[in-house]
Amino acid sequence: MNPINQDENFKLPRQLLELFSEDIKERKRNVDLKEYIASLKNMKISEDCVAKVVKDRIFSVAFHPCSSSLLMAAGDKWGKVGLWNLGAELGDDGVLLFEPHSRPVSCLAFSRFQPTQLLSVSYDGSLRCMDLEKAVFDDVYDVDDGLKTFDFMSDDCSTLVVGNWFGDVAIVDRRTPGNSHESLHSLNTTAVRCVSVHPLQMQYFAAAESRTVSIYDNRYLKKTTSKAVCHLHGHALSISSAYFSPSTGNRVLTSCLDNHIRIYDTSSLTAEPPLLKSISHDMQTGRWLSNLSAVWDPKQTDCFVVGSMRRPRRVEVFHESGQLLHSFLDENLSTVLSVTAFHPTRNALLGGNSSGRMHVIYS
Numbered sequence: 179m180n181p182i183n184q185d186e187n188f189k190l191p192r193q194l195l196e197l198f199s200e201d202i203k204e205r206k207r208n209v210d211l212k213e214y215i216a217s218l219k220n221m222k223i224s225e226d227c228v229a230k231v232v233k234d235r236i237f238s239v240a241f242h243p244c245s246s247s248l249l250m251a252a253g254d255k256w257g258k259v260g261l262w263n264l265g266a267e268l269g270d271d272g273v274l275l276f277e278p279h280s281r282p283v284s285c286l287a288f289s290r291f292q293p294t295q296l297l298s299v300s301y302d303g304s305l306r307c308m309d310l311e312k313a314v315f316d317d318v319y320d321v322d323d324g325l326k327t328f329d330f331m332s333d334d335c336s337t338l339v340v341g342n343w344f345g346d347v348a349i350v351d352r353r354t355p356g357n358s359h360e361s362l363h364s365l366n367t368t369a370v371r372c373v374s375v376h377p378l379q380m381q382y383f384a385a386a387e388s389r390t391v392s393i394y395d396n397r398y399l400k401k402t403t404s405k406a407v408c409h410l411h412g413h414a415l416s417i418s419s420a421y422f423s424p425s426t427g428n429r430v431l432t433s434c435l436d437n438h439i440r441i442y443d444t445s446s447l448t449a450e451p452p453l454l455k456s457i458s459h460d461m462q463t464g465r466w467l468s469n470l471s472a473v474w475d476p477k478q479t480d481c482f483v484v485g486s487m488r489r490p491r492r493v494e495v496f497h498e499s500g501q502l503l504h505s506f507l508d509e510n511l512s513t514v515l516s517v518t519a520f521h522p523t524r525n526a527l528l529g530g531n532s533s534g535r536m537h538v539i540y541s
Contacts, residue, residue, distance in 0.1 A: 179313045181274040182258075190310060191268045194261075198294040198310045200244040203523050207477075211497065214478055217525050218495055218504040220541040225510055227538040229271050231260035236530030237468055240286040241521045243293055248521070248538060251296055252530050253283025259298055259308070264538055278306045278315045285327045289335040297338075299325045305340060305350070317357040319350045329375045329383065331396065339383050339396065341370030347385065349396060363399040365392065365406075372419040372471075376427040382407065382447065384430055386420040389413045391432055393447060408449050410442045418461070419471035425479045429454070429498060433471045437461050439484065441498045455500045460487040467532050468516035472496075475520040483527060485515040493518060493529055493539070506539050 180186055209217075232254035242249035248264040257279030266272040279300035289295040296308040297318065305319035305328060319325075324343040331337040331349070340348045340359070345367040348359035365385060372386035384393050390413065392406035410420070414436035423429035428445040439457040461470050472484040480498045486505075493506045493515055506527070515529025515537060526540035 179276065179308070179315055182277050183270050183273070183275040190274075190313065193266070194249075194263065194268060194274075195294075195310055197244050197247055197249050197263065198242065200246060200293070202243045202290070202293055203245050208479055211503075214481065215503050217541065218506075221506070221525055221527065221539045222541065223506070223508045223510050223537060223539040227264065227540070228510055229262055229264075229273055229536055230534055231262045231273050231530075231536045232258045232275065232534040234258070234534055235466075235468060235532045236517050236534060236536070237282045237284050238286040238298075239517050239519050239528055239530045239536065240288055240296070241519055241526070241528060242288050242296075243290065243522050245523050248524070248526055248540065250528050250536060250538070251286050251288070252534075252536055253279075253286050253298055253300075254534055255282050257281055257283060257300060257302065259283055259286070259296070260534075260536075262536060276308065276315075278308065279304060281323075284325075287328070287330070290330070291334045291336075295335075297328070299328050299340065301325065301343075305338075307352070318352055319348065319359060320357045321348075326370060327372050329373050331375050331380050331383070333380075339373050339375065341373045341385060343369045345369055345387075347373065347383075347394075347399070349399075361399070362401070363404050364402045365394070366403045367392075371417060372421070374421045374430075376422050377425055378427055382427075384410075384420045384422060386417040386432065388416060391417060391420040391430060391442075393430075393444070408447050408451055410440075410451060410453075412440065412453055412456070413438075418469040419473075421472075421474055423479050423498075424474050424476040429480070431472050431474060431482055431498075433461065433469070433484070435461050435469070439472045439496075455498060457496065457500045459484065462487065463514065463516060467514055468530075470516055471518075473519060476522045477520065483518050483520060485518055485529060487514060491515075493527065508539075511537060511539075
């Protein structure tokens with residue numbers, strides 16, 4: 179598991195292993211909206227908060243849940259995964275670069291149960307687990323090609339739902355020997371672009387299909403033509419992402435190429451959950467940028483962040499009501515940050531661009 183930007187005798191620094199093994203704090207609970215807006219206004223970016231983390235366009239990003247330092251990961255177009263510890267003296271500018279895949283790394287997530295593990299999925303058909311304690315990349319799941327997305331389906335992060343470009347989802351149990359699935363299910367759609375598991379009722383997951391988001395119960399999936407519990411209609415073009423709200427799962431946030439972000443009420447999984455709000459937002463990134471995707475702030479269950487095509491370049495935070503709470507603008511933020519994520523406990527936000535650079539805004 180040697181970083182490709184270091185020599186073959188390089189050993190992972192002890193401080194990095196300590197960060198990965200740090201006891202994880204409980205997530206902060208919702209605060210008053212005025213207090214939340216004030217915290218956003220206190221977050222800043224500087225020249226030191228920008229780094230070249232991977233070589234090519236960023237497809238996925240993730241914050242490690244440690245709170246004593248800001249540790250981040252990014253996956254790029256050609257299978258690289260970069261780790262960046264802000265302000266640390268390791269690797270190049272605090273960056274260690276690995277090459278676990280050969281095609282776009284479309285989804286990344288640190289295990290909440292075992293934060294020394296970073297899981298990544300790629301178009302090359304592999305789902306891998308970087309385990310810093312063992313200093314290896316484990317093969318979790320391997321198929322010919324076409325993997326796109328995954329999410330954890332258990333509190334211990336041992337079971338996953340994995341979606342592919344062919345309209346299937348696989349249920350994968352990491353405790354089972356080998357690198358195959360437990361079961362494979364057709365959702366009767368052309369592609370599964372995003373999956374998101376309900377945070378409380380983990381048998382349910384949302385799947386961003388072609389122009390519909392469907393919610394399934396994994397206990398009733400079939401090998402062919404699985405029937406959804408409900409559908410979220412109203413999208414005119416392809417859907418980039420769909421995410422259950424953190425902590426409650428009472429909302430689903432969708433991003434669509436029809437230039438709208440939508441919020442649905444999923445507090446009751448009826449046949450057709452109602453649309454609460456549709457927000458006009460330019461999603462036309464073109465072929466050279468990753469798609470914009472709105473993602474929730476895990477600390478504030480009714481607020482989310484999304485990149486922007488507007489000039490001057492910015493990152494925007496919205497309330498589920500559609501209210502724009504804050505726009506981050508700065509001379510150090512001069513490119514479109516297509517891929518964004520909030521830290522689970524700290525007031526920190528990261529974004530990745532098309533040249534492999536990550537930007538961190540924090541207080």
